[in-house]
Amino acid sequence: MEDIITYSLKAGKETDYYQAIGIFTNEVIQKLNSEAGHIVSDFKTFIVKNQVEHPRSKVEYSLELLVLGILWRVYLAKALTLNEVPKFLMTSLTAFREKSKLFRGIVNYFKGFLGELWLLKESKADNVKFDTSNFKKLLEWLAATGEFKQEVNRLQSWYSYLGMKSAAASSATIGFAVNLAKWFEKRSNREIGYFTERVNDFLINDYNQYKYQEDNIFCGRSRVEYHMNMVGAEILNRAFREDFISTEEKRVLLPVCLRFQSEANCQATSSQNGRQCTGCTTQCKVNDLSQMGEKHGFQVQIIAHQSTAFQKDKIEPNKVGIVGIACVLNLLAGGWQAKDLGLVPQCVLLDYCGCKSHWHDSGLVTDINYVQLKNILQIAE
Numbered sequence: 479m480e481d482i483i484t485y486s487l488k489a490g491k492e493t494d495y496y497q498a499i500g501i502f503t504n505e506v507i508q509k510l511n512s513e514a515g516h517i518v519s520d521f522k523t524f525i526v527k528n529q530v531e532h533p534r535s536k537v538e539y540s541l542e543l544l545v546l547g548i549l550w551r552v553y554l555a556k557a558l559t560l561n562e563v564p565k566f567l568m569t570s571l572t573a574f575r576e577k578s579k580l581f582r583g584i585v586n587y588f589k590g591f592l593g594e595l596w597l598l599k600e601s602k603a604d605n606v607k608f609d610t611s612n613f614k615k616l617l618e619w620l621a622a623t624g625e626f627k628q629e630v631n632r633l634q635s636w637y638s639y640l641g642m643k644s645a646a647a648s649s650a651t652i653g654f655a656v657n658l659a660k661w662f663e664k665r666s667n668r669e670i671g672y673f674t675e676r677v678n679d680f681l682i683n684d685y686n687q688y689k690y691q692e693d694n695i696f697c698g699r700s701r702v703e704y705h706m707n708m709v710g711a712e713i714l715n716r717a718f719r720e721d722f723i724s725t726e727e728k729r730v731l732l733p734v735c736l737r738f739q740s741e742a743n744c745q746a747t748s749s750q751n752g753r754q755c756t757g758c759t760t761q762c763k764v765n766d767l768s769q770m771g772e773k774h775g776f777q778v779q780i781i782a783h784q785s786t787a788f789q790k791d792k793i794e795p796n797k798v799g800i801v802g803i804a805c806v807l808n809l810l811a812g813g814w815q816a817k818d819l820g821l822v823p824q825c826v827l828l829d830y831c832g833c834k835s836h837w838h839d840s841g842l843v844t845d846i847n848y849v850q851l852k853n854i855l856q857i858a859e
């Protein structure tokens with residue numbers, strides 16, 4: 479276990495990750511269908527009636543309810559301590575950071591420093607109410623961090639929905655989501671926990687070095703959020719599967735940490751669609767996957783960061799299917815972002831994290847499960 483930073487899909491020696499996540503996701507969906515069905519049906523009616531968006535499947539909305547419960551449990555105590563001025567400044571800083579590449583370094587410095595001061599304190603209050611006022615505080619805190627843009631987008635509709643309900647009904651729904659999250663945490667620790675056993679050690683022993691850093695919230699995510707992303711990615715993969723198969727064009731997006739060479743030595747060239755491998759070494763998995771793409775008719779792009787993954791694309795909805803290869807903590811947000819842009823996403827997890835930006839001093843070369851990627855792309859060999 480010494481080499482594992484937070485998670486590893488290879489940690490469960492006896493257990494194949496993709497088999498384990500499939501079985502546990504079946505259990506989660508069954509639980510959501512049997513216990514959250516009435517809430518989700520009512521929510522979907524609200525979405526349709528108010529033309530909030532093109533309606534999504536019930537399982538996607540059920541997942542959002544679970545996400546609400548998990549984020550409420552993990553972050554509400556922090557959200558309750560965020561005052562108006564820090565909230566305004568952090569939210570403004572986050573908005574400025576998104577627009578400004580030029581000043582990103584200095585903005586990141588302030589984001590890390592001020593985030594440590596303002597976003598990580600916890601309220602000690604007991605018996606916090608399950609009400610829309612606290613829901614609003616949670617959304618505002620999530621937005622202020624700059625780390626939960628997609629989560630805020632998805633939960634905003636739930637906030638509007640609950641705002642139209644009586645206080646008792648909205649309290650019951652939030653309480654239900656929180657209890658669902660408690661159940662999920664317990665069951666996920668048992669069923670898929672061996673892939674994330676290092677997370678708590680990391681948070682206790684190593685996380686301290688992220689103090690005042692820009693990624694202090696991203697790297698401090700709790701173990702249950704790893705499990706939420708794992709199950710969430712599996713649910714979204716299933717929800718988008720048929721549409722993905724029908725797309726005319728397929729692209730595979732790879733993170734830089736999959737390259738064999740360092741940034742300085744990699745010979746990839748920039749293009750409209752991200753960076754393209756030039757095949758400088760046969761030892762590189764990106765090279766390998768690029769050759770597989772040439773043979774089987776999909777494009778391969780190297781993506782420096784999820785936030786820049788789709789920015790240059792002008793996509794006709796549902797024409798392009800993408801397979802995002804990403805570390806666990808980026809899965810759900812990446813799927814939702816791609817869907818919002820009209821892409822049809824599938825994802826394959828990096829077997830472990832190790833990029834230089836967040837997790838390792840010199841950077842580990844990461845890996846993926848080729849069988850899983852080929853299954854997704856329907857490559858038979």
Ligand code: SF4
Pocket residue numbers: 737738739740743744745746754755756757758759760762763764765
């Ligand atoms: S093989 Fe491609 S991706 Fe890998 S280091 Fe060389 S140019 Fe970069």
